[in-house]
Amino acid sequence: MSLLGLDIGTTGTKGVAFNLDGEVIASAYREYPLYAPEPGWQELDPEEVWDSVKAVLSEVAQKTASDPIQAMAISAQGEACHPVDSQGACLANSIVTFDGRTADMPEWWDSRIARLELARITGMPLQGIYSLNKILWWKRRQPEIFEKADKFLCYEDFVHLRLGLEPVMSHSLAARTMALDVKAGDWSAQVLDIAGVPRAKLPRTAPPGEPVGTIPPATAKALGLPPDVLVVTGGHDQPAGALGAGITSGGEAMYATGTVECIAPIFDAFTMTTEMARSNLCCYPSCIPGLYASIAFNFTGGSLLKWYRDVFGLREKELAEQRNEDVYDLICSEVPEAPETLLVLPHFTMTGTPHFDTASRGALLGMDLQTSRGEVVSAILSGVVYEMKLNVELLQAAGVELKLLKAVGGGAKSRVWAQRKADIMGIPVGVPEVTEAGALGVAMLSGKAAGLIADLRETAAEWVRLKETFEPDAKKQAAYKGRFDLYKEIYPALKSINHGLTKLKDSSA
Numbered sequence: 001m002s003l004l005g006l007d008i009g010t011t012g013t014k015g016v017a018f019n020l021d022g023e024v025i026a027s028a029y030r031e032y033p034l035y036a037p038e039p040g041w042q043e044l045d046p047e048e049v050w051d052s053v054k055a056v057l058s059e060v061a062q063k064t065a066s067d068p069i070q071a072m073a074i075s076a077q078g079e080a081c082h083p084v085d086s087q088g089a090c091l092a093n094s095i096v097t098f099d100g101r102t103a104d105m106p107e108w109w110d111s112r113i114a115r116l117e118l119a120r121i122t123g124m125p126l127q128g129i130y131s132l133n134k135i136l137w138w139k140r141r142q143p144e145i146f147e148k149a150d151k152f153l154c155y156e157d158f159v160h161l162r163l164g165l166e167p168v169m170s171h172s173l174a175a176r177t178m179a180l181d182v183k184a185g186d187w188s189a190q191v192l193d194i195a196g197v198p199r200a201k202l203p204r205t206a207p208p209g210e211p212v213g214t215i216p217p218a219t220a221k222a223l224g225l226p227p228d229v230l231v232v233t234g235g236h237d238q239p240a241g242a243l244g245a246g247i248t249s250g251g252e253a254m255y256a257t258g259t260v261e262c263i264a265p266i267f268d269a270f271t272m273t274t275e276m277a278r279s280n281l282c283c284y285p286s287c288i289p290g291l292y293a294s295i296a297f298n299f300t301g302g303s304l305l306k307w308y309r310d311v312f313g314l315r316e317k318e319l320a321e322q323r324n325e326d327v328y329d330l331i332c333s334e335v336p337e338a339p340e341t342l343l344v345l346p347h348f349t350m351t352g353t354p355h356f357d358t359a360s361r362g363a364l365l366g367m368d369l370q371t372s373r374g375e376v377v378s379a380i381l382s383g384v385v386y387e388m389k390l391n392v393e394l395l396q397a398a399g400v401e402l403k404l405l406k407a408v409g410g411g412a413k414s415r416v417w418a419q420r421k422a423d424i425m426g427i428p429v430g431v432p433e434v435t436e437a438g439a440l441g442v443a444m445l446s447g448k449a450a451g452l453i454a455d456l457r458e459t460a461a462e463w464v465r466l467k468e469t470f471e472p473d474a475k476k477q478a479a480y481k482g483r484f485d486l487y488k489e490i491y492p493a494l495k496s497i498n499h500g501l502t503k504l505k506d507s508s509a
Contacts, residue, residue: 002026002064003447004072004229005244005439006053007237008155010034010080010096010259011303013049015056016439017064020452022463024434026063028056035093039506040100040358042349043093046082049155050162054223061224068226071446073209073234075241075438076156078176081131083138083149088161091145095134097260098299098349102128102137103358112194119277121191123175123182123270123284123292127356130178135197149201156234157203164216165231167203172235172293174205175284182284182292183270208235208287209445209456232449234442235287238264238295243287243444244437245406246464248457252404253395254437255421255429257411260352261301261384263391265400267292279394280353287441288456294400296391297352300362302411304346304380305331312373332416334374335381339479342366342375344383345490347498353391355491359502363494381417382480385424386487392425405429406466408437415468422470424480430466440464 002017002025012031019025030052035043061069079097084090095101105128109118115126124130131154139146154177157167174180174187179195181188185207187199206212212231220227234240238256242264245254253265270292271283286293305328309317313331320327348362364379392402405427407418412435422429434440444460447453 001070001452002067003443003450003452004060004069005075005234005436005441005443005446006056006072006159007075007436007438008049008053008077008159009237010044010077013052013056014436014439015060016436016443017060017067017069018440018443019067020447022434022440022459024436025067026060027436028059028063030055034096038101042096042099044080044096046090046094046158049094050159053159053162058224061226069229070452071230071232071450073232073442073446074156074159075234075237075442076154076173078154078173078236078238079129079131079134081134081152081154081177082158083145083152084158084161085148086150091149092138092142094155095137097129099134100350100358102133104128105133105136108136116274116277118191120272121181121188122178123180123272124178124282125277125280127280128358129356130176132177132179132191132195132197135201136195139196151203152201153203160212160231163231164219165213168206168210168212168233169203170208170233170235171205171285172208172239172287176236180205185285206233207289208233208285209289209449211449230446230450232446234445237438238262238297239286239293240441241408241437242266242293242441243456243460244434244439244441244464245408245432246460247406248288248291248460251401252406253400253402255388255405255407256409256437257302257384257407257417258409259301259303260297260299261388262295262297263388263395263405264293264295265395265402267294273398276398279398280356281394281398287445294395296388296395298346298384298387299349299352300346301384302409304348304362304384305377305411307348308377308380326413328414331377332381332414334372335378335416336372336374339476339483340375340378340382342371342379343483343487343490344379345494346380346383346387347491354394357495359499360491360495361498361501363490363498365490381420382424382483383487385421386484389424389484390488402427407431408435410435418468419470419473422472423476424484426472426477428469428471430469433465433467434463
């Protein structure tokens with residue numbers, strides 16, 4: 001028997017099946033495009049996402065025919081949501097996290113509730129990215145869709161619905177809407193009343209690891225799944241990844257590199273100080289009942305290396321296909337050993353924590369006619385880590401102790417990048433044997449609900465095994481510290497210029 005973790009991300013969905021020793025026995029992946037119908041907008045077509053989910057489920061089911069899936073749960077991207085009617089038909093595309101159309105919503109909330117009060121209810125420092133603000137955009141700009149909507153769903157609950165089950169949203173994902181009372185574990189009547197959003201337009205919420213139901217026979221047959229697969233509530237992808245990285249107490253944090261770059265520590269109790277709120281550090285339910293997570297993140301993250309691959313790495317893509325090698329290994333093979341003298345500001349989408357600046361843009365500084373491709377790649381790797389070091393310093397200032405970072409996601413496969421993270425952070429970076437941590441985390445939850453796993457913490461300790469640990473190189477750490485001091489000057493120095501360029505681009509679109 002096996003357990004399935006389904007990880008629904010911003011640019012693709014991956015399904016991973018695990019045996020009861022936590023070993024990967026099958027996986028499948030499908031990509032889908034992002035759409036930008038207007039400047040600053042970013043959308044997903046939920047039907048395309050659902051088609052990818054079906055394809056992934058069918059492929060994994062076929063590969064596990066001799067070790068059939070008993071239970072599954074979903075790790076889902078946060079914030080992205082869309083309306084469905086009473087028949088489950090989608091009424092609009094999903095507005096994803098880093099869509100810029102709700103950037104002005106903090107001003108709307110400021111006149112209605114104090115920011116610290118809102119953060120202490122919802123665990124979310126006020127920003128425009130949250131699902132509730134996207135729902136308010138439909139209410140204000142497309143009221144006919146708002147009125148017709150039976151429910152506004154995120155991707156965990158949407159897939160539950162399409163599997164023929166009740167659309168239930170886990171507490172960790174529901175918190176990313178900015179409408180959950182995180183201590184009560186239910187939608188906040190106060191926040192919904194301020195927004196004027198009826199509770200009935202949102203799905204039921206539940207703790208992680210709660211049974212949602214078994215997939216109906218007709219749906220299971222159409223997908224090639226075995227009968228009676230138990231579906232269980234999972235969670236937001238970052239807390240799910242923290243569980244899948246074995247982060248069950250303080251002192252350690254998950255360091256995920258995917259489309260988004262994210263660091264996620266765990267707290268024993270809900271904590272929302274004035275300083276945390278000012279630094280845009282959240283606190284919300286983790287995927288282990290009774291524990292809380294915070295996340296510090298950069299929206300560009302690993303997608304910056306993907307951008308380089310697609311724009312400048314065509315030769316490496318061709319070679320990778322010819323040699324059956326990883327294209328990113330080829331790209332990173334050109335990185336020089338010595339620290340580079342270039343700096344990259346990785347704001348190619350928008351910023352995440354701590355700035356939340358939707359008008360900031362990326363930059364590459366320090367080039368001359370001798371600059372090589374390898375130096376540019378090296379600067380990209382460093383720039384993403386520098387941005388996360390800003391956040392690590394804020395976490396440490398808030399009292400979070402970090403003795404080990406566990407690298408997961410696609411970026412964890414790069415030894416060059418893992419060592420770079422250790423050197424810049426000055427913290428050891430461990431790489432687990434299984435880097436698909438989000439899928440592993442929710443697979444654990446499904447196993448617990450199915451009675452196949454006795455204790456989540458004990459299972460995480462047994463299943464999460466480090467393949468390699470990268471210790472900081474003292475000499476390089478000192479060199480990167482000087483570069484990081486310069487890096488901290490880039491954003492304030494370029495802020496007004498980048499804002500002006502963004503206005504020009506928006507006006508010419």
